[in-house]
Amino acid sequence: MPETVERCPLCGSEHSSLFDHRLFRRQPVSNLLCAGCGLVYQSPRMTADELETFYAREYRQVYQGVEGPTAKDLAVQGGRADALLAFLAEHRVAAARYLDIGASAGVMLQRFAAQFGCQAVGVEPGKAYRRYAQARELTLYADLDALRAAGEPPFDLVSMAHVLEHLPDPVGYLKSLRAYPLSPEGWLLLEVPNLYCHDSFEVAHLTSFSAHTLRETLAQAGYQVVALKAHGRPRSALLPLYLTALARPVESADARRVRPERGVALKRRVGMFRRRVIQRLFPHRAWSPPEGELS
Numbered sequence: 366m367p368e369t370v371e372r373c374p375l376c377g378s379e380h381s382s383l384f385d386h387r388l389f390r391r392q393p394v395s396n397l398l399c400a401g402c403g404l405v406y407q408s409p410r411m412t413a414d415e416l417e418t419f420y421a422r423e424y425r426q427v428y429q430g431v432e433g434p435t436a437k438d439l440a441v442q443g444g445r446a447d448a449l450l451a452f453l454a455e456h457r458v459a460a461a462r463y464l465d466i467g468a469s470a471g472v473m474l475q476r477f478a479a480q481f482g483c484q485a486v487g488v489e490p491g492k493a494y495r496r497y498a499q500a501r502e503l504t505l506y507a508d509l510d511a512l513r514a515a516g517e518p519p520f521d522l523v524s525m526a527h528v529l530e531h532l533p534d535p536v537g538y539l540k541s542l543r544a545y546p547l548s549p550e551g552w553l554l555l556e557v558p559n560l561y562c563h564d565s566f567e568v569a570h571l572t573s574f575s576a577h578t579l580r581e582t583l584a585q586a587g588y589q590v591v592a593l594k595a596h597g598r599p600r601s602a603l604l605p606l607y608l609t610a611l612a613r614p615v616e617s618a619d620a621r622r623v624r625p626e627r628g629v630a631l632k633r634r635v636g637m638f639r640r641r642v643i644q645r646l647f648p649h650r651a652w653s654p655p656e657g658e659l660s
């Protein structure tokens with residue numbers, strides 16, 4: 366049975382209002398707007414146990430109809446890897462040991478390893494994807510506990526592309542990464558769907574971030590944001606579908622108050638209206654490849 370989320374995952378407020386309700390592949394999905402900080406989060410949602418089973422087995426089937434990677438999935442992952450490498454190059458980031466959390470079929474691991482000549486290791490809970498990557502001689506673990514148990518030393522670059530929005534406790538998770546496996550001098554590379562452009566209210570998306578709430582989440586978890594940009598690569602040249610952030614751990618992370626975001630509902634309406642206008646004006650340039658199932 367789904368669980369009700371009693372407190373905002375970012376600021377802890379108990380006050381919220383209904384932000385969006387819809388059916389996603391015949392499942393009802395409700396998202397709330399936190400009255401304290403403006404975070405949009407799903408409630409009710411799957412429990413921790415339900416989420417574990419979902420990612421081990423059902424996730425890819427629900428989204429793609431098959432368990433292993435499809436050609437389109439691999440193409441999107443390749444395009445995403447190139448876009449993230451370009452973003453890292455802009456900020457002169459390189460790595461000797463690279464970890465990709467949510468490594469999927471390992472496409473980013475391969476491209477990053479080729480670019481940096483580094484050791485590349487992945488964490489991926491989905492069995493079929495993990496096996497696909499392992500069959501290509503990549504090192505993948507099911508979760509961070511398995512990574513730690515294997516005695517993997519810390520990493521100077523950790524990426525989480527389209528992972529944070531799936532986690533029940535994004536602040537707690539990012540905090541724990543600072544202890545292990547991210548090295549104290551390391552870089553954290555994040556990408557999430559952009560609440561103000563992406564049609565993001567899916568059953569597996571527990572939080573829908575704006576640039577503001579992503580920054581606040583990173584700050585609460587003890588990171589300094591070095592760069593954050595909205596863009597559409599690899600899916601669109603025109604629509605700011607995604608938010609990509611580069612951050613570093615802060616040495617002494619003091620408790621701080623979350624800075625609230627205001628006007629979230631209006632910003633979402635304006636953003637989605639702008640998206641519809643761009644799609645109508647430039648139908649052949651808004652999406653590349655054509656709009657599909659993946660986020």
Ligand SMILES: [Zn+2]
Nearest residue numbers: 373376399402
């Ligand atoms: Zn809040």
